[in-house]
Amino acid sequence: MSATLLKGGLVLTFKNNDPTPHAFKADVLIKGDTIVEVAPDLTVPHGSCEIVDCTGKWVTPGQIDTHRHVWMSIMRGQHSDWLLTEYLVKMTAMQSPHVTASEASIGTLAGCLEAIHHGVTCVVDHAHCINTPDHAPAMIAATIKSGIRSKFCYGRVAPIPAGFQFTPEHAEKYRSWQVKQITELAEQGVQSGMGAGRLSDRVDLGLAYDALSRQADLKNLGEHQEIIKLARKHGLSPITTHYAGGPVAQYSHNVKIWADAGLLDKDVLFSHANGLTHKDSVEEEWDLLLKTGASIGSTPEDELGVALGNPVAYEAVKRGVRVGLGCDCVAYQSADLFTQMRIALQWQRGHDHAVVASSSGTAPLYHKYSSASAFRLATLGGAEALHLEHKLGTIEPGKLADIVVISVDDSINLAGTIDPFQGYVFWTKGEDVTDVMINGEWVKRDGALTKVKWGDVVGDLRKAIKGVEDRRASPAEEKMIYEATCKQVGCAIQ
Structure with missing residues (x-):
């Protein structure tokens, strides 16, 4: 079974049946699709193990x-x-x-x-x-x-x-x-x-x-x-x-x-x-x-x-x-x-x-x-x-390994943050999300998507958007149909 060790990050999480937010330095060990241990200074397990340096980063639940x-x-x-x-x-x-x-x-x-x-x-x-x-x-x-x-x-x-x-x-x-x-x-x-x-x-x-x-x-x-x-x-x-x-x-x-x-x-x-x-x-x-x-x-x-x-x-x-x-x-x-x-x-x-x-x-x-x-x-x-709190939502042993790593020290948005939960809510943006793991698999790594490259998608996306837009009614027809429908159901036209 493959293993991943996230070392030296600041873990931000709640815990089941605990109303207190927790922010603490710890390593996170993942085996297969599951978090198996969360503690400081974990030793590298025997066998194949990917070690990820999370110094200066937050490790959070997905x-x-x-x-x-x-x-x-x-x-x-x-x-x-x-x-x-x-x-x-x-x-x-x-x-x-x-x-x-x-x-x-x-x-x-x-x-x-x-x-x-x-x-x-x-x-x-x-x-x-x-x-x-x-x-x-x-x-x-x-x-x-x-x-x-x-x-x-x-x-x-x-x-x-x-x-x-x-x-x-x-x-x-x-x-x-x-x-x-x-x-x-x-x-x-x-x-x-x-x-x-x-x-x-x-x-x-x-x-x-x-x-x-x-x-x-x-x-x-x-x-x-x-x-x-x-x-x-x-x-x-x-x-x-x-x-x-x-x-x-x-x-x-x-x-x-x-x-x-x-x-x-x-x-x-x-x-x-x-x-x-x-x-x-x-x-x-x-x-x-x-x-x-x-x-x-x-x-x-x-x-x-x-x-x-x-x-x-x-x-x-x-x-x-x-x-x-x-x-x-x-x-x-x-x-x-x-x-x-x-x-x-x-x-x-x-x-x-x-x-x-x-x-x-x-x-x-x-x-x-x-x-x-x-x-x-x-x-x-x-x-x-979703009634899945036994599987998801926190960084705790036994939970599925859905984990997000957020860059802090290198971030224009977050480098000056003191309280991590305030920083997470008020200043974090997608650009700060460097790594995303789902079910024990990296789906975003070092800032780039891994399962599907965005460059392979964006052309088809733009083509589809254009196709949808090209089928739209003219502004005049759209306005006429909308206002007629609103009058039919009793909406006010401002």
């Missing part, structure tokens, strides 16, 4: 992104100034249904490599661009090729038809082959000996399911129960679903709806969950999350930017609900969790300050949440949201 549409790295056109309503009409309805399997594949590969570059070792990929039977296999192959650890959550949804002409025939056309394909993909792992739902040694099949999000959806309860039962039969996890609740979203109670359907369990991961703290929210939903162990993937940057609602990450922390961070739509905002950590923390601080000022008329004396708390959200918090 980040875990709990909600990202990975394929969307091909959609970076003119989307960053859009509201959610614009995204849903101009992208989800007018662009996404026309994305080809090859475009989705290169988008997925580029998106996975981008995540790795920034220190993300595990991603929950809400893959909602499965337009044909060719799409999912191509996207899965790209994911495996990248070397990332992924929960590839198959998007069981029919693309929006032209003119928004929804019919039972259109829905059934996609439902039939998608359900068949989900079953076939899940059973591949059994046939290969890896286990149900396992697509490779680090890619597992999950389910993305947004068809159960309104009270009216309970009318089709049998259909929802069928697909969720199928997913659980084959061990697909997580089952992830969007739950918004801000100015541009309906104030539905998604957690309660899943509970009323008899489908809420610990494997359900609610993306955003802004409705938990906004208009017409009900305390019962928090109780249901705690009782079942269902979790939240909070994506603060886009939630604030596209009017989904205010971030709930720290409210979940306060209540003991499992929660991690995510990037969501990398088409229109940052693709790194460093940004998400900063925004989640600073928004919560600003909110808390406003509460203190309005209730007492005085200034706050201290921050309630530290930088280290944001580090935890991006690492152990993400593992807890």
Whole structure:
């Protein structure tokens, strides 16, 4: 069994069942895919062992992104100034249904490599661009090729038809082959000996399911129960679903709806969950999350930017609900969790300050949440949201070797850092992530990707982006369709 010894670094980590952040000088010994020892001055084991000098570097757990549409790295056109309503009409309805399997594949590969570059070792990929039977296999192959650890959550949804002409025939056309394909993909792992739902040694099949999000959806309860039962039969996890609740979203109670359907369990991961703290929210939903162990993937940057609602990450922390961070739509905002950590923390601080000022008329004396708390959200918090804290999220013996090495002494951003957790959250950037190990294998080394060279990807990526953009409607037509749709559903045109 191959071994790697990371020597002389400053280990930054939380530990299971310990609320205290730990920063300590230690060596980290990895054998195969597992961390076996963390202690100062470890001796080199007998046999083959790679020794990596980590002097002047931080050794940290890999980040875990709990909600990202990975394929969307091909959609970076003119989307960053859009509201959610614009995204849903101009992208989800007018662009996404026309994305080809090859475009989705290169988008997925580029998106996975981008995540790795920034220190993300595990991603929950809400893959909602499965337009044909060719799409999912191509996207899965790209994911495996990248070397990332992924929960590839198959998007069981029919693309929006032209003119928004929804019919039972259109829905059934996609439902039939998608359900068949989900079953076939899940059973591949059994046939290969890896286990149900396992697509490779680090890619597992999950389910993305947004068809159960309104009270009216309970009318089709049998259909929802069928697909969720199928997913659980084959061990697909997580089952992830969007739950918004801000100015541009309906104030539905998604957690309660899943509970009323008899489908809420610990494997359900609610993306955003802004409705938990906004208009017409009900305390019962928090109780249901705690009782079942269902979790939240909070994506603060886009939630604030596209009017989904205010971030709930720290409210979940306060209540003991499992929660991690995510990037969501990398088409229109940052693709790194460093940004998400900063925004989640600073928004919560600003909110808390406003509460203190309005209730007492005085200034706050201290921050309630530290930088280290944001580090935890991006690492152990993400593992807890996936119920994988026994395998991921910390640097401890017995955990899988998903590890990030960050250059400090040589970094323009970090050389002057005193507190490492503050430095990690507020000043670290992707350029400082020199090495990334996933499952005991280097996927980024000395600043360069190792599984797939970026130079071999960027040409195809740009070609795919151009193809998607060339199919866009003219600005005038896009504006006309968008405003007509908004009037149809009652949105205000500013």
